[in-house]
Amino acid sequence: MLKQLEKAERKWGGSNTLIDHWLDNRRQLLINYCQIAGIPPYESTEKALPTVKTVKEFCDLLVDYVSEGHFEVYDRVVTACERNGTSSQSLARNLVPRISETTDSALDFNEKYTESVDDQILYQLDKDLSSLGHAMETRFELEDELLEVLHTKHS
Template sequence: MLTKLNQAKKEWGGTLTVLDNWLAARQKLVILYCELAGLPPYHQEKRSLPKQELITDFCQQLLDYASTGHFEVYEQIIEQSKLDGKENLKIAQELYSRITTTTDTALNFNDTYAENASDQTLLSFDQDLSELGQVMESRFEREDQLLEVVHLHHTLA
């Protein structure tokens, strides 16, 4: 996820302040995910559940990132795609629809774990976090494709 993020920052960074802030938020989200999942460099010899404070922080970042995408970034991309022609608009709307389906997974994760989750609920934490990671990766890929639709049109125009 970090490699793809660096590619996105290299390709679209500096284009718009909102994009720069959004990509920075994505980076923070990915780092928090790695920390929660115990991935390098956050690997621990003794595996244990993360502290609730870290889970809550991650959930807040997850919601902030998704909200910024939906209410600031995607909106601008869809509007720009309308100006770029029907084909670009169609592609952008299809990608947006596929991104939107990932939002439910993020919201469900937040609803389950953001506040003091019970010990019983936490038994599913690792599995749920792993599934969320796969959904996040898919979402990031679609978001990058959405940015590419607008970027390619303006590069060729």
């Protein structure tokens, strides 16, 4: 996912401040995901679970990222597509609901780990991070399709 982000940053970075900000937030989210999941280059030599506090901080970033997409970025992209052609408008209207499906995974993960008062929940973290990772990867691919339309046809 980090390599996919680097590709997106090379392709669209610097073309729009909103996109730059959004990609920066995606980078921070991915770094934190890799840290709590123990994925290279953030793997730990000690095989300890992250703290509940660390997981909750990740959840905050996750919800912020998802919210920013829905309430700021997608609206602007869809509006730009609506102004500039029916094919772009159709693609945007097709992608946004598919992106929204991944939101449920993010919100379920957030709810599970922010509302838990028992540290034992962390024993489920690997499985839950794996599922969340798949949802995030799908989301990023769909978001990148939106960015491509915006960049190619409307920049």
